[in-house]
Amino acid sequence: MQMTRQAKSSKGKVKTSRAKSMRGKASRKIPQRDALDDLVDAAARALDLQLEPAWKGAVKANLKVTLALANLFVDFPLPDDAEPAPVFTA
């Protein structure tokens, strides 16, 4: 059973009930495939990963979260000659 705890929101609102009702509506529809489904399928083939159908939803959800987080910094302005953090020493 899923349980939740809530911290006091700075905006005084909690989005869970709306999110849940949206999930409920979505679950009654046939899920639409999108570009991320295609990416998961293509990447799995390219990487020789045998994904069972039941796993794909969670893999996609994780990939979606990760890409959304990446969007926070991929366009962060850095000069072309910015060095990455790890430094190889010969």
Add this chain to the structure above:
Amino acid sequence: MDTAWAHASEIAAAVSDGRTSASAVVRAALARIAADDPVLNAFTAALEDRALAKARAIDAARLEGRALGPLVGVPFAVKNLFDIAGLPTLAGSKINRDRAAAQHDATLVARLEAHGAVLVGALNMGEYAYDFTGENVHYGPSRNPHDVARMTGGSSGGSGGAVAGGLVPLALGSDTNGSIRVPASLCGIFGLKPTYGRLSRARTFSFVASLDHVGPLTRSTRDLALAYDAMQGYDAEDPVCAQRPAEPVGPLLDRGSEGLRIAIAGGYFRTGAFPEAQTALARVAAALRVKDEIEIPEAKRARAAAYVITAAEGGALHLGRLRTRARDFDPAVRDRLIAGAMIPAAHVAKAQKFRRWYREQVLALFAKVDAVLAPATPCTAPSIGQQTFVLDGVELPVRANLGIYTQPISFIGLPVVAVPVPLAPLPIGVQIIAAPWREDVALRIAYALEKLGVVRANKPSVKGGK
């Protein structure tokens, strides 16, 4: 003496001056593990024969008048990603049961034993360390000694439970994004995540090589310092281990926080916390008479970049096992690792460039302050099985978000001491963050807070479950 709740320093003093023997201390620890671990589920192996043999050797050495180390007779245990000679290194997985037994102990195990400590067992953890909960589908969840229906936090869950539950006074854990500091917070004990590269990771099972740290969990600051000093020093077997001489901190603790400039982390670190996390931070800040806030710039992006690097490196590390043994992973870990293997390389490369930029911004702050205070976790221990919580109005998975305050700090390898604030009914931790290689600063502040009585590892009064 009550070795169930004695500090490592007290045990070592008692063994050293003959008030008790190493054998008696180790037998008592093994008896506690046998009695309480069926409830706490902190251990995956108890090393009775090895531990008793080592204890007998210590007692013989004492009778012969040989020098004894500063941790003499102190029982300790290690997260089961540390190599222990004769055991396969599980790293919390089912798959690794098929590995050959380790030939040698991890460097840090050997160093602690060289200083007189006695290894008594291997500890439960989240699978392959990709976890903040302490839950494990193969070995069962580590249980919080303050309420066994609640999480220990992870991924060093057994390390938190074993120390907070009085089974051992010292445990080792690893911390890639918060895996020492999160269980220290939820279990109400002290944890030290040293500077990246300070302590050797040789012969530990990696997770994210560019972010992995190792360190101790204890019930006092003095014990953190004792263990940390015993483990310091260059190790050629870990390419990340810095070529720095040991810089002992034990003799510096009594300097306390006098003269140190301390500020509270603002901005990102002031959002999302439950009231208990804010209360704990306020108590620590008030005790230190700290009012100033300092903004750690772009911490939200830093956390995001740490998340992406973790997913990508984790996915890369386990790609072969995901191809051949995907069904043998914890599903919650497997699906994250598979997604990690699919992340575009461009995002990972940018994350590593952002990491250097962010490091430079944060290091500049240490010209103004010596230490920064921040929550360790957004809340006290959630219930075992709890999937989500709500932070600032957004429902989020517990597993990935208990470390929102720890990730932006380990991302650039800063040393941190997590100190326990004994709130009722459950404790919660506060991070004391210092500049690279200044573990002494964080430990001095922790020691001062402990002497003031503001932070303390409380003996669990409720174990439940029985």
